[in-house]
Amino acid sequence: MDSERERAEDEWKSWQRGQVRNTLHLVSAAAQWILLLACLIYLGIDSLQPSTVRAHVQPISQSDKVLWTHIRYTGQSIKGVAVNLTAERGSIQIRNGSIMITCDGLYLVSLKGDIIFTDLEEKLLKLTLWKTDKTTSEVLWEQTVQDSSKAVNLTTVLFLFDQNNVTLQTSSNATIADLSFSLVFLGPFICSV
Template identity: 80%
Template sequence: MAEMEGQPEVEPRNQDKMAREREHAEDEWKSWQRGQVRNTLHLVSAAAQWILLLACLIYLGIDSLQPSTSRSDEVPWTHIRYTGKSIKGVAMNLTAEVGSIQIRNGSIMITCDGLYLVSLKGVNLFPDLEEEDSLKLTLWKTDKTTSRALCKQTVQDSGNAVDLTTVLYLFEQDNITLWISANATIEDLSFSLVLLSPFTHCRG
């Protein structure tokens, strides 16, 4: 009779144990599934990174194989020093000291459209005739169809010096020359011209 009374207590304990084991198995299954999802995400992320890296390498390789343009990357500029005689009505015979802009027959040959910084400095500019009380230096531009003055600088007899800095927009195939209003003796005249703006159109 006592054995029969103890059996109902054993059966619920077995059921509880089975329930706990089932819950534990389900937890392990869910944990394994979460691990699989994480592994899959890591693989997808790694694959995406490798694809992106490969795309970058392909892009760089193609870019490096592109033919180089004929346009030089060197910024057009010139620096000129002039010492000697000037003649009224005749362009000064400029020659470049350093720089990449070509000078032909005293004319600066512009090969790129853009804004240029122009600097004209000098001392000891003496008119040959005493009646001349001042000298006028004129920067002149000539293109295919027209010719005009770009800027002027007056040199007073009391100072005998010139100091001009300005910015001008010049075009491809412009020829730039420097003129003086009278016969004069010039010592150490410095003339610089450099392209400031990015290349817009350049003659190759």
């Protein structure tokens, strides 16, 4: 009788610990969403202010232009070589297939397209967005594509620094179809433009 009572008490305590853990996870998730919402509201309010008020907060350049680029690409990619991106529109420079970052700050990134394997023996392929500077390279985002004709889709905000270059590479030879790649500077940090 005592062992059953102890077992029941142990189960009850275990259940209570699980409830506390679930509550902590819920509180943590709620706090993260509130912080994200606060950041988005801050960025929205800052972008809605008249340019005369924002001039001292966001010194992008003498003319208060928005830094952005939009790229459309269909073509071949070579294993380990940066995709030769060229800007369709926008004010951010692209040199040798690399997007040239000139402002420290937050960037909204959108990347959509289809990957078609050109080497039929390949079973998977990695599409990687790289950030490089004079001395280092770092992966910003990577998606593994397991089936040919697979769509890729990325929408995120990244913090990039002045003098960074952003490139796109594949781990195998492939055809990239209908790639749409946009990068928009959200600020409000200092630029070297």
